[in-house]
Amino acid sequence: MNLHKLSSRLCPTVTQKFRHLHIQSSGQQLESVAVETASAEPNPLSVFRTSEQDPAYHSERQSGQYYTFPPAHIQKLFPHGLPPRFQLQIKTFNEGCVMVRPPALELISYLKRADYSKPPLRYVLYGDTGTGKTLSLCHALHYCYTQGWLIVHIPDAHLWVKNCKELLPSSSRPSRFDQPIQASHWLKNFKITNEHFLSKIKTTQRYVWTKRESTEMGQPLGELVDQGVNRMKSSSDVVGAVLRELRLQAGGITEGEGAFKLAVAVDGVNALWGKTSLKKEDRTLCEPEELTLIHNLRKMMKNNWSGGAILTALSQTGSLFTPRSAYLPNELLGEEGFDHMEPFVPVSVSNYDEKEFESCYLYYLDRNWLQHPHSRSEEGKKELIFLSNKNPSILERLCAFL
């Protein structure tokens, strides 16, 4: 994987042509599924698709066009990271295509130009429900992955503050609560994503889990992660330890093998400072501060380390006790969260504009997703615009049964 990327940087033109052919062959397999429009084209580029598959080279020229996630990347990078509807779409269309949109491009340009010797910049993607915050985040993450960063991706922080079946009092600290299932699940996914880093990073401290188990200093991170996966009881603490290690070592060594940049991506970051719906044994509500996972994440959000970036997205859909019309950062994060996150770079995500809507519509037509004959006409398109108001998620749900 690394070699491929390296070669692409050295001789871009050759490998782009190589990629062209590669895409063409895979495209032809896919085009045997699609009947009319795509098969007649001699070049695989339709108006809404771009051949540029590397997010590092995406710019305004490709704005509004779809690019494909390579399937290998999807499996590695997003074992749990993509929204469920998008995963269904990948399964249906046999490919994961994401539209290149201005918010994501903005984010990537910031990432390219940031100085990584300084503390990390915090980026907050905000916008109305269904405008594409999570997918923009995934796009930026894909860029980080292709650049070889270490990814810490929490797909939805809301899942950690609600519907937890097992809430154990923490083994290490008396006033905290552990969530073993969520923690071990996350550790498993983390392992899949960052396979190649796990052997390179070493622990800097000795961690004692129980009377008989401990992890010595200088052990590879992989062991730490395995410890958490196997021993569910201490998995939340392992998460905390992992995060701490990564923070300490992120920008520390700038040359040599241990150099890596850390990308912390949290979706639904407003869960960290909102309310939970979990109850303690005496039937009182848990504060988010009392959950180990949340506590550690909050520490991560502080910019007292260097050598990485913090990408976050707000989400009203999964959040508890927030009104449906709230979408601005100060409404969703609350006072505490806002103070904690400040200063941050806000990136606003909005509905599709004309060109993007056109592109999305053509994509669905190409994939034969719009079955109704009326939807192919001008009238049908106008109806779609009206009914969805060019909101991506609503358009997707609308087209699902057309």
Place this chain on the structure above:
Amino acid sequence: MAASSCRGVRSILWKYGSCGKNLCVSRSKTIPQLPVRQICVSSSLWKKNLAAAGPQKFTQEFIDKQVEEFEVGKRHLANMMGEDPETFTQEDIDRSIAYLFPSGLFEKRARPVMKHPEEIFPKQTAIQWDAVGRPFHFLFYTGKQSYYSLLHDVYEKILAIERHQDKMRSKGLFTSDTKQIVLTGSRWLLKEEMEEYLVENVSDQDFMRFVQLMEKLLSMPYCSLEEEFILKFRKQLEVQSSKHEIPALQYDPQGVAFSVAEGRRKTAKATITLRDSGSGNFTINGRNYLHYFPLLQDREQLMFPLHFVGMLSRFDLEGSVEGSGHSAQAGALRLAISRALLSFVSEGEVEKMRQAGLLTADPRIKERKKPGQEGARKKFTWKKR
């Protein structure tokens, strides 16, 4: 006792003729003490057999007297109201009665009314036979004399037209393209209207027979000779769409045309301002319509009038709505949008919209809960014993 026996006797006497009434009265006055032997009668005799009597018969003198009284009463009323008795119309009468006798009754037909006796007393047939018992009309024994005489007349006219046709043919002046009677915009009288015209019951088959005969008359080339007769049995249809008020088209300071309209559905009231700016923005109660109506069905309701006329992305909508639930609010908005669209759209389109049902206000409201029942229709649990 005496009074009751007197009443019983009186009723018997009245049945067989009104001769003995005076005697009865005088007898009761002169000998009140003597016990009169009660003739054994059953109560059914002095209760009137209401069903057998049929509808109440009014004599012609009675009706004439009522008409006279009405005219006099009308002049009195005009004087009371301080208006001119000569030019006092029926509408004035209605207004005055509503003023003098204000009624809170919901049923309009139960309120006090003062109308010409022709409208109040149902039309009745006069006595059909003379003093001997011999009927006047030759078709009396058919049972439906006016109906059959009408059919007879129509057939007479058919024969007359045929004779006319033969005469024209013999002269050599026969042409098929004669003046045709204009029948568009009118319909045949309904069965109820026929019954009212003939003052007797008409069955369905009879009515169909009559209509067939009239059609036959119409099919002949020279039917225009009997145009007046035929038009007596046709009723004009009024053009519905001319009834709608089209809201005025107003202009912004920037020159953008806009119109304002209201709509209602089931306690929900909506007001819409439709602007001809060329974008598809919709704001309802200050919020985006996507937020206000998360349900697809409601947004489809909003889309229907614009989509029907084909002007989906042309308008900018600004609306306020209150009351009832989301579905009723969507319906109210839809009606308001259709009404506002009337000023932007041509006459033919208005008719099409009316036929599509966009301009009709939905009259359905929540049905009243009745006592003795759980709800409007639901009854309490039925127990057999």
